[in-house]
Amino acid sequence: MALSKAEAELRKKGHFFIEGEAAEQILAGIPDDYSVIGPIREKLAVKYGPIESAADLAYGVTSTEDRGSYRLEDTGKHTLGNARPINSPKRFTHKPEEVLYETSRTQQGNIKYSTGPTRIEKLAFFGLKPCDVNAMSVMDLTFNKNFHDPAYDRNRRNNIIIGLNCLEPGQNCFCATFDTGPTLKDGFDLCLTELDSGYLVEVGSKVGAQIIGDADLRPASQDMLEVKEERAEKARHGMSKAFNLSKAVEALNENYDHPYWEQPSERCLSCANCINVCPTCYCYQIRDKSNVSGSKSVRTRTWDACQNLAFAAVHGGNFRPNRADRLRQWVNHKLNWTIEQYGRAGCVGCGRCITSCPTRIDITEPVWRLGGEGVKLDS
Amino acid sequence: MTKQKKTKPRVAIYKFTSCSGCQQALLNAEHDLPDILGALDIVYFKEARRDNFGGPYDLALVEGSISVSEEIEILKELRKETKTLIAMGACAVYGGPQALRNWTNMDELKKSSYRTPEHLDTLNWTGGIGTYVPVDYSIPGCGPSTAQLVEVIANFVQGRLPDLPRHSVCVDCKLADNVCLLVADNKSCLGPVTAAGCGAACPSNNRGCYGCFGPMNAANGMALARVFEKMGNSAEDIVLLFRNQTSNAEAFREVSLAYAQKRRMAA
Numbered sequence: 001m002a003l004s005k006a007e008a009e010l011r012k013k014g015h016f017f018i019e020g021e022a023a024e025q026i027l028a029g030i031p032d033d034y035s036v037i038g039p040i041r042e043k044l045a046v047k048y049g050p051i052e053s054a055a056d057l058a059y060g061v062t063s064t065e066d067r068g069s070y071r072l073e074d075t076g077k078h079t080l081g082n083a084r085p086i087n088s089p090k091r092f093t094h095k096p097e098e099v100l101y102e103t104s105r106t107q108q109g110n111i112k113y114s115t116g117p118t119r120i121e122k123l124a125f126f127g128l129k130p131c132d133v134n135a136m137s138v139m140d141l142t143f144n145k146n147f148h149d150p151a152y153d154r155n156r157r158n159n160i161i162i163g164l165n166c167l168e169p170g171q172n173c174f175c176a177t178f179d180t181g182p183t184l185k186d187g188f189d190l191c192l193t194e195l196d197s198g199y200l201v202e203v204g205s206k207v208g209a210q211i212i213g214d215a216d217l218r219p220a221s222q223d224m225l226e227v228k229e230e231r232a233e234k235a236r237h238g239m240s241k242a243f244n245l246s247k248a249v250e251a252l253n254e255n256y257d258h259p260y261w262e263q264p265s266e267r268c269l270s271c272a273n274c275i276n277v278c279p280t281c282y283c284y285q286i287r288d289k290s291n292v293s294g295s296k297s298v299r300t301r302t303w304d305a306c307q308n309l310a311f312a313a314v315h316g317g318n319f320r321p322n323r324a325d326r327l328r329q330w331v332n333h334k335l336n337w338t339i340e341q342y343g344r345a346g347c348v349g350c351g352r353c354i355t356s357c358p359t360r361i362d363i364t365e366p367v368w369r370l371g372g373e374g375v376k377l378d379s
Numbered sequence: 380m381t382k383q384k385k386t387k388p389r390v391a392i393y394k395f396t397s398c399s400g401c402q403q404a405l406l407n408a409e410h411d412l413p414d415i416l417g418a419l420d421i422v423y424f425k426e427a428r429r430d431n432f433g434g435p436y437d438l439a440l441v442e443g444s445i446s447v448s449e450e451i452e453i454l455k456e457l458r459k460e461t462k463t464l465i466a467m468g469a470c471a472v473y474g475g476p477q478a479l480r481n482w483t484n485m486d487e488l489k490k491s492s493y494r495t496p497e498h499l500d501t502l503n504w505t506g507g508i509g510t511y512v513p514v515d516y517s518i519p520g521c522g523p524s525t526a527q528l529v530e531v532i533a534n535f536v537q538g539r540l541p542d543l544p545r546h547s548v549c550v551d552c553k554l555a556d557n558v559c560l561l562v563a564d565n566k567s568c569l570g571p572v573t574a575a576g577c578g579a580a581c582p583s584n585n586r587g588c589y590g591c592f593g594p595m596n597a598a599n600g601m602a603l604a605r606v607f608e609k610m611g612n613s614a615e616d617i618v619l620l621f622r623n624q625t626s627n628a629e630a631f632r633e634v635s636l637a638y639a640q641k642r643r644m645a646a
Contacts, residue, residue, distance in 0.1 A: 044563040047556065068606075070563045086563065087556055096554040267605070270597040271571035272546060276553035287542070292414035292533045303554065308546040309597040323597065358561045358571050359602050 011219035014203030018217065022192060022199035023054035023080070023126070029211035030124045030160060037092055038126040045072055045086040048125075048132075057127065058083055065172045065351065067360035080127055081194050084170045088279035088352060089132050092123055093155045094139060100151065100286070100299045117154070124160035127192075130181035131173075131350040133163045135279030137187055141342045142282045151301070160207060163191040167231040169239050172351030174364055176242035176377060180348040182235040183228070193228045200224050241354075241364045243375040245335075245345060251371030252336045256328075260369050265324035267359040272305035274330065274353035274363070280346050281305070306330050331366050388437035388536075391423035393457060395443030395450045395508070396477050400522040401468035402426040402442055411529045418536045434460030438535055440518075440528075444470040444477045446505045458512040465531065466514045469521035469624040471507050473593050476521075478505045478627035482635070506627055516541060521591035521624040524576050544575045545596035548588050551579035560587055567607050567620055572598040572630065589623045594630035604634045614642040 018025060030036060040049040041058035051057060062082035064071045070086055101116035136159070143152035166173070166182040175181030184191045189208035193200040200220050203209045236242075275281045285304035290297035304311055307326050309318055320326045338346030347363070354362045367375055392402055406427060408415065415421075422432040439461040445451055458464055466472045474481070480488060485503040489496035508514060518527055527543055534541040544550075548570035552559065560566035560582055568587030570579070574595040581588050594600065604617050612620070621635040 042558055045558045047558065049556075068562055070559075072563075086558055087553075091556065096556075267599070267602040269571040269599050269602055270547070270595075271549040273549050273553065273559065273571070276550060289530065290533055290537065292411055292418050292529065292536055294533075294537050303550075305546075305550065308550070309595075310545065323599070356559060356562055358559075358606050360606075 006222055007219045010222070010225070011214075014209065014214070015220040015225065016201040016203070016212070016214060016217040017195075017198055017220045017224060018201055019198040021054070021078075022201065023057055026162060026190065026192075026211060027051075027054055027126065029213060030126075031122075034122045034124040034158075034160060036124045036126055037089065039080065039083065039085050041072075041083075045070055046083040047087045048085045048089045048092070048128075051126070062168075063170065065170045065355045067172070067354055067362055068357050070355050079194055081164050081166060082168055084129065084173075084350075084352075084355075085132075086277070086352070086355065088135070088277055088350070089125060089128060090135065090139060090279050090281075092125075093136065093159070094143065094152055094282055094284075094303075095155065097300055097302045098151045100301055102299070103297045105295050117151075119154065120157060121155045122158045123155065124162065126162045127164040128161060128188075129166055129350070130163060130184045131166075131175045131348040132279050133161055133184055133187050134175075134178070134180035135348045135350065136161070138280040138338075138342075138344065138346060138348060139282055141344075160211070161188045161190075161204075162208075162211075163188040165191060165193040165228070165232065167194065167228075167235050169235050170351060170355075172241065172354040172362075173349060174239050174241040174243070174351060175349035176236045176239045177245050177248075177349050178345050178347065182239075183232045195224060195227060200228055237377075239349075239377075241351070241362075242349065242377045243364060243367050243371070244377055245339075247375040248367040248371055249336050249339065251367060251375060252332055255370040256332075258370060260366065261324045261328045264361045264365065265322070265327045268307070268323045268327050268361060269359055270307045270309065270323055270326065271358065272307040273356040273358065274361070275305035275307055276303060277352040277356045278334075279350060279352070280334075280348060283311070285311075306333070327361070328366075331363055334363065335367065387418065387420040389435070390419045390421045391434070391436045391439040391457070391461070392421060392426065393423065393439050393441045393443075394425065395441070395454065395471070396446035396505075397443030397468070397470040397475060399426055399442070401440075401471075404468075404520075404522040404525045405440070405528050407525045408529050411532075415529070415532055419532070436461045438463045438465070440465050440467045441471050441508055442467050444474045444505050444507060445511060446477045446502055447500050448502060449500065451511055454508055454511055463515045463535065464508075464512065466508050466517045467528070468523045469519060469591055469593065472509070472517045472519050472628075473625040474506045474510075474627035475624050479622060480505055481627060482622065482639070518543065519574055519592040519625075520576055524578070527576050546575055547571050547595045548573045548575050548577070548579050548582065548592070551575045551577070552582050555579055555583055557582050560585070561606070561610075565610055567610060567612055567616070569603070569620065572600050572603050590621070590631060591624040593625040593628045598630035600630045600634040601637065604638060614638045614645060618642060 038051040039058045046058040102114040143149040163184045188204040191202040283304045284301045334347040469475045531541040566587045569590035570588040573590045574592040617638040621631045
């Protein structure tokens, strides 16, 4: 069948269409030695977790979020993109706990160091939300830019990223603030958009083209791309929490000592849920643990959080003993200071911290309270 | 390197009013027991030894709360003859479930169970061993985590300060990739105000945290209680939630007392 000029152009750009179900075909194209991570359904929530086949994917559910609340419901529709995973995919690249190395004492009394784990992981992520794909790029700035963190690199080096655009953002989503969603522009091998009769597939790399076997695929139509753009635009404007980032930064800087900070802090639990569900929070602590006889010791790194009182403690304790200090530090680090450090915000607007806060603290609230109407998204 | 013959530290595993579960948690350290016995001379351990010897001790791990008056004197004697005294478990640290008497009328309670309550030598108020003597370190939990017990012993043997985490149980839940019961299931859970160490044992089994490790180091109990209230818990429910094995810990006590007040006002 001869392609029209427009269709040939879309094929060249790597825009294809798969009618009906796409997951099976794509998963079949992922090399066998890869472990695949995708959105899976548990009783109470959708999570990113290991999958064996397309049957494991969390089809037909939607999540409803509020401050401090997440509820899962069946939709009766065979769609994938309507539930937001409650956990973040960082646990697969920046693992909650990672052994760095082990030491042992020889009979002569010398100390022997092991090299630690050396296995290079092969991880493929299927159905990753645009915010989460962008979060990986943010995490890379810390672990994989100016130097390569060996533990992170092992998990991150071989990733295959198959994104899934969001056309129905959740109530706590505000990725429009950072342009980290609702659709992906780059950073993927394949990017899917769920349309009424099938999947729009954008190819972002050679690996992606190989996975999907693009030679035999039907190119997308201009209409499909327009539908995608239209829905993405609607999604973008449907995020009531999204704000104008540069105005927000001004407001945060001008009000560093504002008494407002006492208000959310009064109910902050310092439980660190916000940090541990954040796909870009990277802080960790290192602990040495030895056996009783002292013949062996393991050095492990574990997620740490700036809301923990023992975080970064030195002699005399934490520099931020008050909850207000710690909360303000975190909000500024996510929304403000990382821009100066890395040229982009540390937050991607996934909203998980809002969903997961038992006392309903909302990271966007300081922005609105300190910046007022002036921080509106399109202002 | 020639091995120097060192005298092993003399150790007592002691018990006051309690269920012996902490000592059991120590005996459960099967993998590490050979090392522990190689490093320590445990001379007093009634749960595990036939013959037991008096002080002085280099280390005492003490289980149980002080619930009857004679225990006060025994504890003071033990403190005198012990270099490092460690409170082991929720009873020794906070008073345990025995401290529930602190919130009730003890005379009535005695009468309800005994025909001749005047023969009972029971304190009207129960606390951990820190109420009566200085304590060098505390290992919380009901029961305490075997891994934490081994960690503290390993640090003692090697002359380091133990470093048990005092952050929230939520951290352990997130490390374990548990779905939050508060957020996704409207279940009352003390995890956000309770010290970690159990590996989020209860939430991992779909039950809210009972707070048996006691308050975390930055516990904001009142803020969590207000969440419980919004979730539909009555003042009575909240009092009971904060009155389990560690009701006597200050950060939990202030909540249960405040809500007991509310309960009275509602009645």
